[in-house]
Amino acid sequence: MPTCTDIAKATKKKREIKLVGIDMYIITEEGIPKFDEIGAFKCEFISNRGTKVWPGFVSPDLLQVNWYRCRFMATQTVQDADVNTFLDALTKKGWWWSAAQKLWNYDGEPGFSKAY
Amino acid sequence: MGTQHVVTMLPGEGTGPEICEAVRLVIDASGVDIKWEYEEIGLDCLDKHGTLLPDKTVQAIARNKIALKGPTTTPVGTGHKSANVTLRKVFDLYANVRPAKLIPVLKRPWDKIDILNFRENTEDCYAAIEHMVSDEVAQCLKVITWPGSYRIAEFAFKWAKANGRKKIYCVHKANIMKMTDGLFLDAFREVAKKYPDIESGDIIVDNCCMQLVRNPAQFDCLVLPNLYGDILTDLCAGLVGGLGFAPGANVGDTCAIFEAVHGSAPKYAGLKKVNPSAVLVSGIMMLRWMKEEAAADRITKAMFAVLDERKHVTYDVGGTATTDEYAQAIVDKMHEKA
Known part of the structure; x- marks a missing residue:
């Protein structure tokens, strides 16, 4: 008789996964980062504590900390190797980052949240 | 006029x-x-x-x-x-x-409830940072910052002082989430030192829920991170x-x-x-x-x-x-x- 765990595992559905971008978590004391296009990736938005701070208006009163989530979207079809190249280029430009999160579409649907 | x-x-x-x-x-x-x-x-x-x-x-x-x-x-x-x-x-x-x-005319099982909740409103799991990190795993980042935690504590103590409140408790789960809730609690304790006339303390969120439904009159002011605040403020609303x-x-x-x-x-x-x-x-x-x-x-x-x-x-x-x-x-x- 299958256990509840077995039943749960059996429900897994195969989904098509496509790499479409990277969320980079950058630490800086210099305010909102500015980026040129880096390799196959272009910065789409930057948020701080979950609030979008670039592009567009940001209130001067908004509390910001030294940790920015910078969303880079692919400008062309990309592979994991392109992420390695991107990370290397970003580091060489002097950006200090705490983490990188690959962004994938699952069956064409984004597997990542937008920013407020 | x-x-x-x-x-x-x-x-x-x-x-x-x-x-x-x-x-x-x-x-x-x-x-x-x-x-x-x-x-x-x-x-x-x-x-x-x-x-x-x-x-x-x-x-x-x-x-x-x-x-x-x-x-x-x-x-x-x-x-x-x-x-x-x-x-x-x-x-x-x-x-x-x-x-x-308590609204006097609404019959409730308690004689007195007068709780002032201060919920941090911008951080925690509400930072909208969520990812499907594999096709069977989702994650949500719980973001707690020192300045964000410090200012809600400062706000609460200032409000409490201005309104004659006597006691503030920080609600957390720092026994498990030692980094995030630990930071929130540390900031609260730092602010509390500046307000020696107001009694301060802390309580683990699950115990706080139990205490609220058993004896809500014991609480005066609560300071909470966003998610616990979202839940406990509705619990408190239900009490009254x-x-x-x-x-x-x-x-x-x-x-x-x-x-x-x-x-x-x-x-x-x-x-x-x-x-x-x-x-x-x-x-x-x-x-x-x-x-x-x-x-x-x-x-x-x-x-x-x-x-x-x-x-x-x-x-x-x-x-x-x-x-x-x-x-x-x-x-x-x-x-x-x-």
Whole structure:
């Protein structure tokens, strides 16, 4: 008789996964980062504590900390190797980052949240 | 004649517009001089303006620095971002102030509840950082920062001191989430040192829930991270009579938005049967924020009297009155008293 765990595992559905971008978590004391296009990736938005701070208006009163989530979207079809190249280029430009999160579409649907 | 205040009115959607009209009727009859500026927010304006929060609304709130808001709808799961959360982000309304005080005429099992909740409103799991990190694993980042934690604690102690409150407890789960909730607790303790006249302490969130339902009278003020605050403030509202009587305010350094915390109840829209009390008590809270204590007291007494008589109350508290009839009864009662 299958256990509840077995039943749960059996429900897994195969989904098509496509790499479409990277969320980079950058630490800086210099305010909102500015980026040129880096390799196959272009910065789409930057948020701080979950609030979008670039592009567009940001209130001067908004509390910001030294940790920015910078969303880079692919400008062309990309592979994991392109992420390695991107990370290397970003580091060489002097950006200090705490983490990188690959962004994938699952069956064409984004597997990542937008920013407020 | 007192000062004229300009307040942005955000009727919201569903039953929001009819509730806000009833509340305006009562507030206008209280003797306070308010010029209301109506602006749109929520799903209803998405079709018209392509956004839940039009620029015109943002500008009006920024200009007037104070708003009274009706309920809006937040889609579950997929769909659009919450208008409420967007408002908090845009104006950095970091303090969600949720009083839970017994209304004498609503029969409850307790003699005394007077809890002031201060919920951090901008961080935690509400930072909108979520990823499907594999096809069977989702993660949400819980973001707690030192300045974000410090300022909500500072806000709470300042409010408590200004309002004669005696005791503040920090609610957390730092025994398990040692980094995130630990940081929140550390900031609270640092702020508490500056306020030696106010008793401070901390309590683990699950124990706090149990203590709240066993003996709510022991609590005075609570400071909570966003997620625990979201849950416990509704728990506290349930203790004193439900969301139908629960006021709320979202406050930042530059503006304050007062709102009911219940939903927009779209199935009742246009029927004029819902109880407007939650927006009304939020309006009373707004009047106190504006230093219009006399008007706030007048409405409070009249509302309690109408509830006590039970002749003109809405269906949820055992009556048959419409939203408008209940509001008019409060207005009539204020005139009687005068």
